[in-house]
Amino acid sequence: MSFLVAAGPGAITEREKSMENVVVVVGGAGGIGAACAQEFRDQGRTVVLVDRALGHDASDPDSVRRALQDVPSVTALVHAAGSVGSGGIDGLDLVQWRRVLDDNLTxxxxxxxxxxxxxxRGGSVVLFSSVNGRHGGNRLSGPAYAAAKAAIIGLTRHLAKDQGPRGVRVNALAPGPVSTPMLHRLSETEIDRLRAAMPLGELTTPEEVAGTVAFLCSPAAASITGTVIDMNGGSWMG
Known part of the structure; x- marks a missing residue:
């Protein structure tokens, strides 16, 4: 992409203008993250991706610092990265446990x-919990995933209280089954069982999630912080 320099004293470049409205999307190379990135691009916002597929390790401060070294200001952060495990506590695998907690929570x-x-001031952060963090999950995604996604809710509320005096809002989404590769790893029978538990009976699309994320990052949500929005087709109504 090329940037034009405006004429006249004190003029700023188009690049400088674009950097005034930057959205960082973690996990933006695929699934929900890619849909969020596209949503913000469609709004004309500059999107910076942090993703393992691009050589980044979002649980490593040095790796994240390098990924953002040319980004002085960020108006919105969307953390949509994560991974799942499987099984129950009886077969707890500590390697899997640490990986899932690092990928989702750390x-x-x-x-x-x-x-x-x-x-x-006016910035917005959206983190991703899950219906698993609401109701405890199951053996399809494992104990580490349920624990990490429940902890995301606590982290969201802590950050909302901590950053509120700065005028920065922090919220979380807790989706149910979303039609992404993370869900497609399951068999059709397993997916049908999840769908049957949803009163609406339909899987959520990544674009639906992205639309809600965009709302949370918009002026229309200026008074919303510390909130968890459930998008699960009615499978959890707590």
């Missing part, structure tokens, strides 16, 4: 730590 904390100092 990375959210690390990226928030790196981005929030770059975020001015």
């Amino acid at each position: 990375s959210a904390a690390v990226v928030s730590q790196q981005v929030l100092p770059r975020m001015p």
Whole structure:
């Protein structure tokens, strides 16, 4: 992409203008993250991706710092990265446990730590919990995933209280089954069982999630912080 320099004293470049409205999307190379990235691009916002597929480790502060070294200001952060496990506590695999917690929870904390100092008043953060973090999950995704996604809710509320005086809002989404590769790893029978537990009976699309994320990052949500929005077709109504 090329940038034009405006004429006249004190003029700023188009690049400088674009950097005034930057959205960082973690996990933006696929699934929900890719849909969020496209939603913000369609709004004309500059999107910066942090993703393992691009060589980034979102749970490593040095890796995140390098990914953001040319990004002085961030108006919105969307953390949509994560991974699932499987099984129950009887077969607990500590390697899997640590990986799932790092991918979902540690990375959210690390990226928030790196981005929030770059975020001015009016900024917005959206983290991703899950219906599994609401109702305890199951053996399809495992205990680590349920624990990590429940902890995301606690992290969201902590950050909302901590950053509120700065005028920065922090919220979370807790989707149910979303039609992404993370869900497609399951068999048709398993997916049908999940769908049957949803009063609406339909899987959520990544674009639906992205639309809700965009709302949370918009002026229309200026008074919303510390909130968890459930998008699960009615499978959990707590």
